[in-house]
Amino acid sequence: MYLTTDEQTITDLGIFGKQHGNGIYDLYNRTHTRGGEAVLKELFLHPLSDREEINRRSRIIEGFAALGMKFPFDGSLFDMAEKYLLHADAQSMNGVQQSVPGEKEVQLGVTAVIELMQRTMQFVGTAEVAGMTAFAQERNAMTLLLSDAVFEPVLREKAKSRLSYTAMTAYDALFRLREYGKIKRLLGQLYYLDVYLSVAKLASERKFVFPRALDKGRPFLRLEGVYHPELKNPVGNDLTMEAARSVIFLTGANMAGKSTFLRAMSTAVYIAHIGFPIAARSMEFSVMDGIYTTINLPDNLGIGASHFYNEVLRVKKMATELSHRKSLFIVFDELFRGTNVKDAHEATVAVAAAFSKRKGSLFVISSHIVEAGEELQRSPTVGFRFLPTRMNGHVPEYTYTLEEGITDDRHGMVIIRNEGVLDILKNGQKL
Amino acid sequence: MSISIDKQTMDELNLLGKFRQGSVYGLFNKVRTRGGEQLLNKLFMQPLDNAAAINERSSILRSFQHAALDFPFDVQQVGLMRDYLDTETGKTALATLGNIMVKSWLSVLTRDERYKKIVQGLQATIVTLNRCHAFVSEKAWAAGPYAARVGAIRAILSDGRLEKLRRTDIYRALPVKTLAYYDFLLKRGMRKEMKEVVDLIAEVDVYIAVSGVARAKGFNYAHVLPPEANILAAEGLYHPCIDHAVGNSLTLRRGSNVLFLTGANMAGKSTLMKSVGIGLYLAHMGFPVAAASMELSLREGLYSSINVADNINLGYSHFYAEVVRVKQAAEAAASGKRLLLMFDELFKGTNVKDAYDGTLAVTEAFAEYGNCLFIVSTHIIEVGEALKGNGNIRFVYMPTIMEGVHPRYTYKLREGITEDRQGMMIIQNEGILELLKED
Numbered sequence: 001m002y003l004t005t006d007e008q009t010i011t012d013l014g015i016f017g018k019q020h021g022n023g024i025y026d027l028y029n030r031t032h033t034r035g036g037e038a039v040l041k042e043l044f045l046h047p048l049s050d051r052e053e054i055n056r057r058s059r060i061i062e063g064f065a066a067l068g069m070k071f072p073f074d075g076s077l078f079d080m081a082e083k084y085l086l087h088a089d090a091q092s093m094n095g096v097q098q099s100v101p102g103e104k105e106v107q108l109g110v111t112a113v114i115e116l117m118q119r120t121m122q123f124v125g126t127a128e129v130a131g132m133t134a135f136a137q138e139r140n141a142m143t144l145l146l147s148d149a150v151f152e153p154v155l156r157e158k159a160k161s162r163l164s165y166t167a168m169t170a171y172d173a174l175f176r177l178r179e180y181g182k183i184k185r186l187l188g189q190l191y192y193l194d195v196y197l198s199v200a201k202l203a204s205e206r207k208f209v210f211p212r213a214l215d216k217g218r219p220f221l222r223l224e225g226v227y228h229p230e231l232k233n234p235v236g237n238d239l240t241m242e243a244a245r246s247v248i249f250l251t252g253a254n255m256a257g258k259s260t261f262l263r264a265m266s267t268a269v270y271i272a273h274i275g276f277p278i279a280a281r282s283m284e285f286s287v288m289d290g291i292y293t294t295i296n297l298p299d300n301l302g303i304g305a306s307h308f309y310n311e312v313l314r315v316k317k318m319a320t321e322l323s324h325r326k327s328l329f330i331v332f333d334e335l336f337r338g339t340n341v342k343d344a345h346e347a348t349v350a351v352a353a354a355f356s357k358r359k360g361s362l363f364v365i366s367s368h369i370v371e372a373g374e375e376l377q378r379s380p381t382v383g384f385r386f387l388p389t390r391m392n393g394h395v396p397e398y399t400y401t402l403e404e405g406i407t408d409d410r411h412g413m414v415i416i417r418n419e420g421v422l423d424i425l426k427n428g429q430k431l
Numbered sequence: 432m433s434i435s436i437d438k439q440t441m442d443e444l445n446l447l448g449k450f451r452q453g454s455v456y457g458l459f460n461k462v463r464t465r466g467g468e469q470l471l472n473k474l475f476m477q478p479l480d481n482a483a484a485i486n487e488r489s490s491i492l493r494s495f496q497h498a499a500l501d502f503p504f505d506v507q508q509v510g511l512m513r514d515y516l517d518t519e520t521g522k523t524a525l526a527t528l529g530n531i532m533v534k535s536w537l538s539v540l541t542r543d544e545r546y547k548k549i550v551q552g553l554q555a556t557i558v559t560l561n562r563c564h565a566f567v568s569e570k571a572w573a574a575g576p577y578a579a580r581v582g583a584i585r586a587i588l589s590d591g592r593l594e595k596l597r598r599t600d601i602y603r604a605l606p607v608k609t610l611a612y613y614d615f616l617l618k619r620g621m622r623k624e625m626k627e628v629v630d631l632i633a634e635v636d637v638y639i640a641v642s643g644v645a646r647a648k649g650f651n652y653a654h655v656l657p658p659e660a661n662i663l664a665a666e667g668l669y670h671p672c673i674d675h676a677v678g679n680s681l682t683l684r685r686g687s688n689v690l691f692l693t694g695a696n697m698a699g700k701s702t703l704m705k706s707v708g709i710g711l712y713l714a715h716m717g718f719p720v721a722a723a724s725m726e727l728s729l730r731e732g733l734y735s736s737i738n739v740a741d742n743i744n745l746g747y748s749h750f751y752a753e754v755v756r757v758k759q760a761a762e763a764a765a766s767g768k769r770l771l772l773m774f775d776e777l778f779k780g781t782n783v784k785d786a787y788d789g790t791l792a793v794t795e796a797f798a799e800y801g802n803c804l805f806i807v808s809t810h811i812i813e814v815g816e817a818l819k820g821n822g823n824i825r826f827v828y829m830p831t832i833m834e835g836v837h838p839r840y841t842y843k844l845r846e847g848i849t850e851d852r853q854g855m856m857i858i859q860n861e862g863i864l865e866l867l868k869e870d
Contacts, residue, residue: 254750254781312857319866334782336854340812341783343854350858354867368782412778412785415751416792421758425796428765 003047003273004290004326008314012295013267014230015044024267027229028276030202032075034082035187036194043195047273051287054213057196057275059134062210064200065277067132071197072123073190077112084109085183088176101176110163110171113183117154120190121146138189145186150179199276208277211268216287216327219243219362221269225281228264235400236281237261241364245383247356249373250366252387253409257400258366259295259333261387265364266293266331286327288362292318293331308339315351328361335365348372356381373406394418433480434715435732439756443737444708445672447475453672455709459641459718463506466513466629467636474637478715482655482729488717489652490576496642496719502635503566508555509632515552516625520618528611535607553613554601561597563628564588566635584631587624592616641718650719653710653727658769660728661685663711663804667723670706671713677842678723679703683804687825689794691815692808693849694829699842700808701737703829704773707806708735711771728769730804734760735773750781757793770803777807790814798823815848 010016017023025044031037048054087101101109123129124139124146132139146155154171157163163171175183202208206229214220220243225236235257241248252258268278272285294314318330335351336344348365349372355363356379367373376382386407390397395418396411416422441447448454449468456475462468479485521527531549538546567588572581587593596613599605617625644650648671656662662685667678677699683690694700710720714727736756760772777793778786790807791814797805798821809815818824828849832839833856858864 254785308854309857312861312863315858316861316863316866319863323866337783339854340810341787342813344783346855347858350855350864351867354864358867368784370784408784410782410785410788412750412781413788413792415754416757416789419754419758421754421761422792422796424758424761424765425793425799428761428800429767430799430801 001049003049003270003288004321005047005270006292008297009266009270009291009293012293013263013270015270024229024271028199028202028271030198031194032071032073032198033078033191033194035078035191036198039191040195040199043274043276047270047291048275049216049273049287049289051213051215054273054275054287056134056137058210058213058277060132060138061196061200061203061275061277063132063134064197065203067128068204069128069197069200071194072119073116077116078187078190080108080112081116081187084112085176085180085187088180106172107163107168110168110175113175114154114157114171115159116190117146117151117186118157118159120186121155138192142186142189145182145189148179148182150174151182203277206279209280209282210277211272211280211283211285213272213275214284214286216289217360218286219246219288219327219360220284220286221329221362222282222284223265223268223280224283226264226268226283227279228260228267229279231260231264234264234279237264237400237402239265239385239402241362241383243359243381245381246359246361247352247363247365247376247379247382249352249376249382249384249406250364250386251368251370251373251384251407251409252366253389253396253398253407253411255396255411256387256389256398256409258387260400261402262293262295262331262333262364262366266291266295266329269329288329289326290321291329292321293333294335295331295333308336308343311336319354322358322361325360330355330361330363332363332365335367337368341369345369345372349375352376352382353379368410370406370408433478434712434730436478436712437734440708440733440735443735444705444712446709446712455671455713458672459644461640461644462636463502463640464504464509464633464636466509466633467640470630470633470637471640474716474718478712479717480729482657485655485715485717485729487576489655489719492638492642492645492717492719493652494571494575494577495638496646498571499646500639502639504559504562504632504635508558508562511552511555512559513629515549515556516618516629518548518552518618520614524612524615527615528608531611531614532607549610549614550605553605553610553617556617557596557599557601559632560588560593560628563632564597580631580634584628587621587627590621590624593621593624645719648721650721651724652717653714653720653722653725655714655717656726656728658729658731661688661769661802661804663707663727663771665707665710665720665722665725665727668706668710668725669721670702671709671721673702676702676706676721679706679842679844681707681827681844683806683825685801687823688801688804689798689821689824690806691794691818691824691826691848692806692828693810693812693815693826694808695810695831695838695840695849697838698829698831698840698849700829701775702842703844704735704737704775704806704808708733708771708773730771731768732763732770733773734763734770735775736760736777737773737775750778750785753778761793761796764797764800764803767802771806772797772803773806775808777809779810783811787811787814791817794818794824795821812848812850 015024017026029037029040031040084101084105120142124142129139221241223239227234227236250258268280268283270291271278272283297310297314321328336347348367348369352365373384384406385402386405388399388403388407389409389411396414445454447456460471462471521530534546537543567581567585572578664682666680669676669678692700710722710725713720714725764770778789790809790811794807815826826848827844828847830841830845
C-alpha cells in the first residue's frame with residue numbers, strides 16, 4: 001500500500017527540485033549505481049502506507065547504519081555488467097537474437113558478473129549481515145539465487161583468474177541466455193542494497209534519526225527537534241499532534257519561518273513514510289493514508305481563475321479525499337490569502353472548524369488572520385502555535401522556535417517604516 | 432522638462448518594442464521608410480514638454496487625418512536618396528569631378544558598381560524632389576498648422592539650382608561633369624537644405640501612419656492644458672491594443688486626486704490602469720489616444736507598479752521590491768513633481784493584514800499630494816471603508832456578475848466599493864463544508 005499524495009505536494013516540499021541536484025531526493029541520493037538511483041527515485045515517488053513495511057525498511061537501514069558498512073562493490077563493475085546484459089534484454093524482447101556483443105565486451109561482462117556474484121556471496125555470508133534480522137528476507141532471497149546449482153561453477157571460479165575462451169562462451173550463454181532472469185533479479189536486489197547502504201551512510205553522517213511508525217487509525221505525530229534537511233544552521237522544533245489535538249493553527253510574521261517549519265514538518269512526515277531517516281532528534285508517527293500540502297499555490301491566470309478560486313478548489317480536493325474516510329496529513333500555508341479580509345476570516349474559520357471535527361486526520365494551517373484564531377479557540381481539538389518576532393530596535397529578529405499561542409506580529413509595516421516611505425511623504429512638498 | 436518614465440513603467444505599459452507583441456509602438460508602427468521608423472522611435476522616446484508643442488503636433492496629425500493621404504513618395508527611391516546623400520563627396524568641386532571620373536572609368540574597365548550607385552542615387556533624388564515639390568505645392572497646406580513647415584520646404588525647392596535639377600530628364604545621358612556638379616551641390620553646398628527635405632519625408636511618413644491608425648481605430652486627440660490645471664479627465668477611455676475594448680470614463684483633479692479601485696481578480700483593474708497610463712503617455716507625445724475624449728494637464732512623471740503582483744511566489748523579496756518601488760514614487764512626489772502614480776494590488780506579496788495597513792497608510796499619505804494623481808487598486812476592500820472619510824478619494828470598482836458559479840465581467844467602472852464578496856459564496860457553491868461534515 002502506498003501513501004497517496006499529489007504533484008502540488010511534491011513541488012511544495014521540493015522533493016525533486018526544479019533544477020538538477022537541489023531536491024530532497026538529491027540530498028538523499030548517494031547511490032553508487034544507476035539502478036540504485038532509479039530504485040531510490042521510485043521509493044521517493046511512492047512512500048509506503050503500511051506500518052510493517054515502513055518499520056522493516058527503516059530497521060534495515062538503521063542496522064546498516066549501526067554497522068557502518070560500505071557498499072561492497074565498485075560502481076564500474078555494474079557499468080560493465082549492465083552494458084553487457086543489455087544485449088540479453090534486446091534478445092528477449094524479440095525472441096530472436098539481434099544484437100551480438102563483441103568479444104571484448106563479452107569478456108569484460110562475464111568477468112564482471114562473476115565478480116559481482118562472488119562478492120555478493122561473500123557479503124551475505126558475513127556474520128554481521130547474517131545477524132540482521134530485518135534484512136533476513138533480502139539476504140535469503142540473494143542466497144537462494146546464488147546457491148542455485150547452475151551458478152555453482154561461477155562461485156568456484158578463482159577470483160581475477162583469466163578465463164579460457166570456452167569457459168567464457170559457456171558463461172556467456174549461462175548469464176545472457178539461460179539464466180538471465182535470475183541475474184536480473186540478483187541485480188535488482190543489489191540495487192536495493194545500494195540504496196539501503198547509501199541512505200544508512202547519509203544517516204550516520206548527518207545524524208538523521210529513524211522514526212518509529214505506529215498503527216494506522218489513531219492519528220498521532222510526535223516530532224522532536226525537527227528541522228529542514230537543506231538548512232545550514234537549522235533550529236529544531238518540537239510538536240505533538242494527536243486525536244484530541246488534531247488541528248494546529250500557526251501564526252507568525254512573514255519572515256518568522258512559518259513556511260520553512262511547515263516544509264520541515266511535512267518533509268519529515270513524507271520521508272518517514274518512505275522508511276528513511278529524517279532530520280530531527282526523534283519522531284513517532286501513526287501511518288497515514290495520504291499527505292497533501294498547499295504551501296506555494298500558483299496563480300493560474302492563464303485559465304482565468306483567481307488565486308482565491310484556486311485555493312477553494314484545493315480545499316475542495318482535500319474535503320473530497322477526507323469524505324472517503326481516509327486518514328490524511330494536511331498542511332495549508334496562508335490559507336485564503338487571495339481575497340479580502342472578511343472573506344478570508346470567515347472562510348478560514350469555517351474550514352478550520354470543519355477540519356477540527358474530522359477524526360483520524362491531522363491538519364496544520366498557517367494564517368495571518370489572528371482573529372480567526374481567536375474564534376477557533378472554542379474548538380477543543382485546535383492547538384495554537386506561533387513563531388515569534390523580537391524587535392531589536394527597528395530591526396526584527398527571529399528565533400524560529402515554536403511557542404504556544406497566537407501572535408499578531410507583523411513586520412510589513414515595519415519594513416515600510418524602515419524604508420522611510422511614510423516620512424518621505426509626510427515631509428514632502430505638498431502643493 | 433518632459434514627462435519622466437522609467438523602464439519598469441515602460442515595460443508594464445508595453446509602450447516600446449518593435450518586436451514585442453501588442454506593444455503600443457507596434458500599434459502605430461505603420462511607417463513605410465527607415466527614416467520614418469527612426470523618427471517614430473524618437474517621438475516615443477522623447478515625449479513633449481509643453482502644451483503648445485503637443486497641441487501643435489496633434490493639430491498637424493488631425494489635419495493629416497482629415498486629408499487622408501496616401502504616402503506620396505516611392506519608398507525605394509527615398510531609401511536610395513538617403514543612402515546617396517549619406518555617402519561622401521570630394522572636398523572641392525574639382526576633387527569631386529576627378530573622383531567621379533575615376534569611378535566612371537573603373538566601371539567600364541572593371542565591374543565596379545560605385546559609379547552606377549552615384550547615377551542611381553542622383554536619379555532617385557531627382558524623382559523624390561519632384562514628388563516632394565508636388566506634395567508641398569498642394570492647396571491643402573496653404574493654411575493650417577503645417578503651412579509654415581511646408582512653406583520652408585517650398586522655399587528650398589524653389590532655389591534655382593534645385594529647380595534646374597528637378598527638370599533634368601533622367602532618361603537622357605548625364606555628362607560626368609553635370610553629375611559631379613550636383614553631387615557636390617547636394618552633399619556639400621545645400622547639405623542642410625537637403626537634410627530638411629529628408630526630415631520632412633520622414634515626418635510625413637510618421638504623420639500619415641499615425642493619423643491612419645487613428646482613423647482606422649477611431650482614436651481621438653487629447654486636449655492638453657498647462658501643468659497648473661492639474662486634471663486628467665477621459666471619456667470612453669480604453670486600451671489601444673485591445674480590440675472591442677470597453678471604454679470607461681474617469682476624472683482626477685486637485686481635491687479629488689485619488690482613485691481607489693476595487694474588483695475581483697479578472698475584472699479588469701490592471702487593464703484600466705494600463706489604459707490610463709498609455710493614454711497619458713500618448714497624449715504627451717501629441718498622438719491620438721484611445722478614448723472618446725480626453726483632457727489633461729502636463730505631468731512631470733509617470734510611475735506604475737502593475738504586473739509585479741502576478742507572481743506571488745517570490746514572497747518576502749517581492750514585498751520588499753514593492754516597498755522600494757513605492758519609496759521611489761514617494762521620493763518623486765515629495766520633491767514636488769506633478770506625477771501620475773498607479774499601483775495595482777499594492778502589497779499583494781504579503782499577508783492580508785500588512786497589505787491592509789500598508790495600503791491604507793500609503794494611500795492616505797499620497798492623497799495629500801494635490802499635485803499628484805494617484806490610482807490604487809486592491810482586493811482588500813476593507814481599506815476602502817477606512818478611507819471613506821477622506822474627501823480626496825474617489826471610489827470606483829469593476830463589477831463581477833455571478834451567473835450561477837461562473838463569474839462574468841462587464842469591464843464598466845461603477846461608483847463605490849465592490850461588494851462582490853464571492854468568497855464564502857464560492858465555498859458554499861463548491862459544497863466543501865458539506866463534504867467535511869462528519870457522517
